Amino acid sequence: MLRQGSLGQRVATAGALLASLMALPAISYMLTAGLRARYLIEWNLPFGSCELALDPLTLIFLIPIFLVFAAGSLYACGYWPASSKPASEPPLTFFYGLLAAAMAMVVVSRNGALLVMSWEVMALSGYFLMSAEHTDPEVGKAGLVYLVASHLGAASLLVLFSLLAGATGSFLFPAAGSLHVSSSLAAILFFAALLGFGSKAGIMPLHIWLPSAHANAPSHVSAILSGVMLKMGIYGILRVITFFPERPLWWGELLVVAGLVSALMGICIASAQKDIKRLLAYSSIENLGLITAGIGAALYGEATGSSRLAYLGMAGALFHILNHGMFKPLLFFGAGSVMHATGTREMDRMGGLSSRMPWSTLLSLAGAVAICGLPPFNGFASEFLLYLGFFGEARSSQPLLALGAPVLALVGGVAVISLVKLFGITFLGAPRSEGAAHSHESPASMLVPMGVLAGLSLVGGIFPQLFLSLVNPVVGALALGAPAGYAAPVRPIALTAAGAALPLLAGAIFLVLKRRELASPRATGPTWGCGYLAPAPRIQYTASSFGQLMGSLSTPLIRSRTSRGTVAGVAPVEASFRYQPEETLLGKVAMPALRGAATVSAFIRRLQHGEVQIYMLYIFATLFVLLLSVR
Template identity: 65%
Template sequence: MLFDMLRDPALLVLCAITLAGCSGLPGVLLRHGPLGQRLAAAAALLSSLIALPSLVYLLFWRQTSSFTLNWNLPFGPCEIALDPLSAFFLIPIFLVFPAGALYALGYWPAAERRASERSVTFFYGLLACAMALVVVARNGALFLIAWEVMAVSGYFLLVAEHAEEEVRGAGTVYLVASHLGAGALMVLFSTLFFSTGAFQFPAAGSLQLTAGLSTLIFCAALGGFGSKAGLMPLHIWLPSAHANAPSHVSALLSGVMLKVGIYGLLRVISFFPHPPFWWGALLTAAGLTSALMGICIASAQKDIKRLLAYSSIENLGIICTGIGVYLLAAVSGNRLLAYLGLAAALFHVLNHAIFKPLLFFSAGSVIHAAGTRELDRMGGLAKRMPRTAFLSLCGAVAICGLPPFNGFASEMLLYLGFFGEAQAGAPYLALGAPVLALVGGVAVISFVKLYGIAFLGAPRTDGSARSHEAPFSMLAPMGLLALLALTGGLFPQLFLALVNPAVAALAGPGADAVTLPVAPAWFAVAGGSLLVLSAALFFFLKGRAKAVPAGAGPTWGCGYIRPAASMQYSGSSFGALFGSLASTLVRSRISAGKVAGVAPAATKLSYTPEETVLQRIVLPTISIIGVGFAFVRRLQHGEVHVYILYIFATLLLLMLWVH
């Protein structure tokens, strides 16, 4: 009987989720040595090997399995289910989680991180398990429990280096934002309970409510899930959290946890048979705004991980735009445009879960080798870290949406919708194409800056000059993700085969039965030709360099005998022109020492990019709200008899309300 149970792919996925959650336990029990961390990495790899084939099987056969667990809580049956939408969003979890666990063996080794390694390993597995439970939960109470476990696990991972004040501040902001989002979700599930009489999720397309209740549910979902996804202006926790967390944790947060917010938004939208027009318009506008503002702010960053964090806002904006286009097309009855929007969004979910962890892993390797997160203190790393430089280049090309990598394929679907089908039923959507093109152009500027300043030129500091290549345990997951990014760009039909069942689950059977305006084989031909051309040019230039005799002589440097590394372009000077154009979104706070006397002593000048919306609007608003609620603190003063009076007053009010 046990053998028959283990043949059920849905049950295998649940076993993999349990194994992921328990992967960090050996490290807690084994207090000394790296054995616990290695066992955790092995358990993560095993859970992935169990889950991924089962998820692919469930998607290809479009199966739905549900299980009901016995619990004594008064919230109705504890149901978990695996439908194509859940199975699709589980794939990034079981792809990034084991890659990060393997990467941590070299990046966060137990021998060097004895104080924090055990807790990081334990909460890393717990975070993956909690995200998976969120995706499979079909009960509002279970969903919120898993959501809170996910939030708390992320907090303990974020504050791994809690001795630093900046890390503690980032953790506090993250925790406050997470609980504000959870408050919005409590409003969401409470409204669903009063509307349906149960905490169980309604079946797809079965929720018939008044316009007011539908609006309340949608706004609560957008507030709670949009905050987790990092949509502007609900992104206040994201830049500092991703910048200060360990790099493999940042990869899991950005590559997976942000998508859990997208999953929740899609799941709530699926409850309604006919979402109103303004939902799609709002999501499209919010997505394009987040994409443009996110990448503009990213272009001004000098911290490599903050740059990647703000680019995550851009990519989540693209995903949100695709969902908005799908809703607008569904209202107008344009099936092809609806497919292009939803397929582009889900395809980009998978693509971003591949190239963004690759870039965070690359950033971790650079920080591990050079000892700094500031781009202006790097340089010349390609000669010392050639494998990392090549894999970073693959990730940079992918995130810029350039062929032959996967970012191009998913964004191309959105372009096809904007340029082609939008003109038929919704011509105003064509205005999204130039915005998306501008986003892509700024992304190229940002990642040319990142790659050029970090890897090219000469070392700017001694730390960069002494950098070394990352070990195999860090390079192996990076190589796998780069290979997947290339595969998704050359053969997008393989990824679309995973996307289509989720599209059908959301938009209804037959929603994926459309003919694309561009044949998938075109991506392979165009991308393959570009690869062959690039390889031919590389070997031609390399052969010519060997054939031409090398000469040596003094370099004329405008009066300098020898050019110094400090004369190179820095990240700030490279992006100065565009930074001036985007000054309304991001400004630099400059601090400089005083210069006095005829022969002044050495002094320092530094600058910090500041996001205008966050620093001038969002945070002051939160401060005003905090002042307004300051009187609540007076209610908590430690006097037990007054607390008893509070309880008595509350019970009296409840009795009056009932009668």
């Protein structure tokens, strides 16, 4: 499986696999046993002690880091080998490992300055990874937007940790529940954390960098960006929340609203996409929105004294963090296999791949079922917890939160439509292009990581108690008013898991019947052609036509950018029509703002003449203005 890569790539992949095989069992053991660790490292920087620590919250975020890092490293040996990518493979391999190390450092840091430094290394590593094909103008544009958004988020983090240092007298993180500050300062700290970490998590409207970055990055890079790096924003929000002994009710309400809005808007925009990776990128916004809503529900339950809601919200959010770290990289790997075989990201140019890529089709189907929240895969189990939490509020004295239940149902329905489009248009039907007609199955180095992630997704759906045993210690450590072993929802999940085994039984019966069918003689003939004497691939549904209904319902969120040729004359030349869905917030608000900032920056840049006497004049003029203002 490692033969396709260069020697350096093979060594790096072997190291990644070995590190993950050593780390994941140790992390799982520490979580279930309730163990903690703390380390102090000597350094010469003027930011207090350099402290690293492992606690339940850190450990659960380390799981997707090591899992996806190892899977993506192996996948890259077939998807991005040195034989076909000699110039970009070495830096890509280096920054892939650096990104994983930086994310691990982010979650183990207990010093604000160290976390910000690790955060910047993580952000820059992500930039160099997603800009692997920097000669493409679209990639360069996506990288610029990513850098601007990352540095704006980092500026909020500088404000956050500077204020924390001023309040506590140290850059070290305060112990859980020990930060006693005024309500106004607490609100400022919360908003700074929400802006800084929320921009990395892709919470709307802080998501402007995400769709283009994930769509234009190599697929194994998109997998770690979406499956892991987005969660670093969620980790930061949770870590800051733990500092406070009491969390106001409005914190939970704000997170619930922000999460549900992100989930609904994200999946509605995804349903109109025809770029397979851009669709997956917007669905990541949906899933991070569900996680954010779960955290908000937990804070709401804590503030209202509902231990049931506190447990269900936080356990559902943490469970979904693990699950999303499995099925979303699986889907990006599946998209990479399709692109590797067809040479395009446009679903309108795919089709008919199931007969040529049977294993990629089966594994991608598993990821699609999981992300739709359908049994027997793990997405169902974690979303079921969130449903229980929101539905249960209908019987409370303040049933307002129950309004989130129909929003979750709507999100789930649109997600099914989007993933049916993705799978059906991509893998079923007849090929719509030469690339699809001559596609080929991916090598084992790409299929094995997909199989591992699909298997874990299936295990998490049939035996959710295994994953809940990793989640419960974290819920208890967060001290949200719910005991770590709160068992009320576990029994219904076990029952639904038993019911989820029915599709497996149905699949076994199908295989037996299929085998009998193949053994018996059969005849073939044409079916009814619906009135068409010569059916062609062009009469099939495309991604654009399939998503037209949802696109028309989501016109406030999406606008259609079209271009068409002119048909004129007695014998008109060949004309074409192109359709490109574009998010209104990005096209009408974010990008004009960035262009305006670029114009202002270009004007300011003219002041940099490189002449010392001019700079001295600037200094003199500044001092003169300051002296006048003081007088």
